[in-house]
Amino acid sequence: MTRPRWLLSRWTVVPGMIAMLVMAWTLYAESHNDGIITGAVVDGKGRPVPGATVLLLERGFVTHEERDRTRTDAQGRFRFSHNTSHSVQLEAEAEGLGRSDRRIVRLWFRAQNTNLTEPLRFKEARP
Incomplete structure (x- = not known):
């Protein structure tokens, strides 16, 4: 089974990586926001x-x-x-x-x- 070509396109991979980075930063900020x-x-x-x-x-x-x-x-x-x-x-x-x-x-x-x-x-x- 082959993957669709668009799945590995930079137009899909780059926005996906940016979205994962934003989610990781949000989780980090949420877990370290006690104000200490x-x-x-x-x-x-x-x-x-x-x-x-x-x-x-x-x-x-x-x-x-x-x-x-x-x-x-x-x-x-x-x-x-x-x-x-x-x-x-x-x-x-x-x-x-x-x-x-x-x-x-x-x-x-x-x-x-x-x-x-x-x-x-x-x-x-x-x-």
Whole structure:
């Protein structure tokens, strides 16, 4: 039994592959959309900062507005859940260390789960 010639034509194969790619991306996005953002906070020397407050800022119409806040655990790690935005900024503050620089986090899709590869870092205190 031979296959019809049109079945192996590029006019059939290419759109079929594009459709499969779109379906795979949709399944990936749907299975990773809990809105979890995790990371760590360290001081200027790279040591974890327990008890630091981490702010999650979401872009409003004109400025970034605070949407959520959490505290770091004993290892300096933090976790946000139920983030619904695709563009957020993170900032840490701790008593005696001040504020860290804001970190812009761009996500490929809304509510994407992500783990920061680089920790939020406080500037080293000057003597």
